[in-house]
Amino acid sequence: MNSIVRNRLNDKLFYIWGLISTFIGLIMLSIFLGQIVKDGAQRLNWDFFTSLPSRLPEKAGIYTAMIGSVWILLMTLIIAFPLGVAAGIYLEEYIKKGRWSNLLELNISNLAGIPSIIYGLLGLEFFARTLHLGGSILTGSLTLSLLILPIIIVTTRESIRAVPGSIKEASYALGASKWQTIRMQVLPASMGGIMTGVILALSRAVGEAAPLIVIGALAYVPFAPSGPLDDFSVLPIQVFNWISRPQAGFITNAAAGIIVLLALTFLMNGIAVFLRYRWQNKTKL
Amino acid sequence: MDVLEKEIKIVKEINSQPPQDINIKVSRMNAYYGDFHALKDINLSIEYNSVMALIGPSGCGKSTFIRVLNRMNDYIDSFRMDGEVIIDHQNIYGKEVRIEQLRKQVGMVFQKPNPFPKSVYENVAYGLRIQGVKDKKFIEERVIRSLQQVTLWNEVKDNLKKNALALSGGQQQRLCIARTLAVEPSVILMDEPTSALDPIATGKIEDLITELKKEYTIVIVTHNMQQASRISDYTSFFYLGEIIETDKTLNIFTKPKIKQTERYISGYFG
DSSP states (O other): OOHHHHHHHHHHHHHHHHHHHHHHHHHHHHHHHHHHHHHHGGGOSHHHHHOOOOSSTTTOOSHHHHHHHHHHHHHHHHHHHHHHHHHHHIIIIISOOSHHHHHHHHHHHHHTTSOHHHHHHHHIIIIIIITOOTTBHHHHHHHHHHHHHHHHHHHHHHHHHTSOHHHHHHHHHTTOOHHHHIIIIIHHHHHHHHHHHHHHHHHHHHTOOHHHHHHTOOSOOSSOOOSTTSBOOOHHHHHHHHHTSSSHHHHHHHHHHHHHHHHHHHHHHHHHHHHHHHHHHHHHO | OHHHHHHHHHHHHHHHOOGGGEEEEEEEEEEEETTEEEEEEEEEEEETTOEEEEEOSTTSSHHHHHHHTTTGGGGOTTEEEEEEEEETTEETTSTTOOHHHHHHHEEEEOSSOOOOSSBHHHHHHHHHHHTTOOOHHHHHHHHHHHHHHTTOHHHHTTOTTSBGGGSOHHHHHHHHHHHHHTTOOSEEEEESTTTTSOHHHHHHHHHHHHHHTTTSEEEEEOSOHHHHHHHOSEEEEEETTEEEEEEEHHHHHHOOSSHHHHHHHTTSOO
């Protein structure tokens, strides 16, 4: 076999290997989705969304968990967005580059890799116990904010870095201060990217169960929370709780809960993709 | 004979100028990037309402010099300088100088047209808006006047809301000049303003510079010898961080005093 034939063959082999690799993930996801839809679709009706938790599977619904998730989502957004974006701006525009800034950057990247349950333990010790916030929505949101802050900081920095230096120079050359330049040029140009990152981070937060279980979020909350200091449950915890029950009816409920959770995540990621697309078009023209 | 007479007249003019005609005066100025000595003992005076062209091979310090004049280098961490830079009778590196005020006074046009990704109107209004000007009528008048000054008004007057990035390169660069004029500077710095433009757009910018000289002092970096000879009154030749020769443009291009200058302008190196 001469070398050309061999190279061609290798080429072909790698092509097939790449194809299989690409589709393995997709196929697994489709099987999983198919199974879930088969199990849970029958349970998806209006009652399921409006019912409180119950001992009887056919009466139990996700109302409290869903309201809990919405609360957690909004509170986490309110806490993490300004902190993350401000930190990103500071690290990208203000900090003097040197050993100290490198150390800081390294640590922020490391924070993104810490298992979420560790954040849960921190939240339990600091927010729930030291600050006496208990297993409240506020504790949960603060904990999840810590979890997603590194993601928001990193995407904010990347979006800001993508703003051409020539635009900033033009602004400075006209007598703008640093903050004016950031507010009037850098942020508008990078907002699409920042929002994309924030939404992706939030969609991660909305799927988290472990850290919230650690801080003491409950699976059985008889009433929907009405304020940040109320006890709460969220969709992933509700699903987790149902799965661990012996009755077959709860398994169906869990599958239906997963469908709702997935739909929510897909929706959020869809918004993120849409924003990124619009933002790209805007900066090109 | 004619040329000689003209020159004698010019020399007389130079000598008869009282010192208050000097807009920019740089004395014993050194600039460094870290350990690199980028500008060495620079002395240069630039008159009001004149065009000073800075020529020299790449990396000789022309751009660093022009950025010293509006303190654009301040953002580079490793940059430091000493010496004196006086613009409009004020040491611009003095403690009491507000950098935003200086930038208003000393405008800058860059190598690549860099309009903001906003409308044509907002591009020109930006400098006024950051100063906190709220008077809509005042802003509008200034925008129109600035666009007229750069002869862009007729081309954009029906599309003031259009995104500036949709304009052609030459139009964008004239817009950038209009944006600078809108804050009423006394000096305009231009860092190779035509190097990204085609010959026709370049011609328009050159005409504009000749026109603007009546009201402003212009310092322009250029790699184009013909351009320097067409539009400037004075030319300064930079080489390896030093000023080799500064003179009336006519002299530099017809009878440079220093051999290196002659070799550079006739294309032997650089």
